[in-house]
Amino acid sequence: MNGSSGRTAIYLTGFMGSGKSTVGRTLAQHLDRPFIDLDDQIERRESRSISRIFAESGETAFREVERLALTALPLQSRPVVATGGGIVLSRENRLLMDRSGVRVWLNCPLAEIVRRLGNTAGGRDRRPLWSGDPQELGRLLEQRTPAYASADLSVDAAGAVDRTVGEIVRWLEGLGE
Ligand code: S3P
Numbered sequence: 001m002n003g004s005s006g007r008t009a010i011y012l013t014g015f016m017g018s019g020k021s022t023v024g025r026t027l028a029q030h031l032d033r034p035f036i037d038l039d040d041q042i043e044r045r046e047s048r049s050i051s052r053i054f055a056e057s058g059e060t061a062f063r064e065v066e067r068l069a070l071t072a073l074p075l076q077s078r079p080v081v082a083t084g085g086g087i088v089l090s091r092e093n094r095l096l097m098d099r100s101g102v103r104v105w106l107n108c109p110l111a112e113i114v115r116r117l118g119n120t121a122g123g124r125d126r127r128p129l130w131s132g133d134p135q136e137l138g139r140l141l142e143q144r145t146p147a148y149a150s151a152d153l154s155v156d157a158a159g160a161v162d163r164t165v166g167e168i169v170r171w172l173e174g175l176g177e
Pocket residue numbers: 014015016017020039050083084085086087126127128129
């Protein structure tokens with residue numbers, strides 16, 4: 001995963017509430033790489049919140065902006081990228097990530113996700129798909145799990161951030177990073 005292979009980015013994927021932004025920030029600091037939150041990029045591109053994009057333009061339009069934001073990443077800076085929970089739904093997005101970096105799945109059980117999302121009322125602006133119904137969330141997680149699981153690495157994201165980061169760092173070291 002270096003300049004010669006062209007796979008320069010580290011993409012953190014996983015469901016809402018799996019800790020992609022928190023883990024990503026810590027990992028980037030540890031590796032001395034820039035951190036990019038793709039949802040931030042989307043909101044900046046559109047000058048409106050993710051909830052507003054969903055409400056005014058619909059999910060299909062959101063997915064298109066998400067795809068564009070993914071293709072516009074400054075890959076030469078070898079960023080650590082926290083992606084949105086639905087990015088893996090598109091095969092094209094998965095291929096894009098796999099060609100330009102490594103894909104890590106922050107695997108977090110539903111109960112922990114529900115607990116975390118319940119504690120982040122402010123995050124709702126970013127999460128129109130979080131209805132507050134754990135069963136609905138469970139169905140969405142189940143549907144998406146095969147796409148998440150096709151990542152290069154799956155890490156347990158239910159515990160402490162430092163442990164998750166440590167696991168990713170050890171794996172990267174094994175790749176010669
Ligand atoms: C989404 C997850 C959100 C955000 C958008 C759609 C999803 O990001 O991209 O609300 O489809 O799961 P987080 O995973 O960072 O919450």
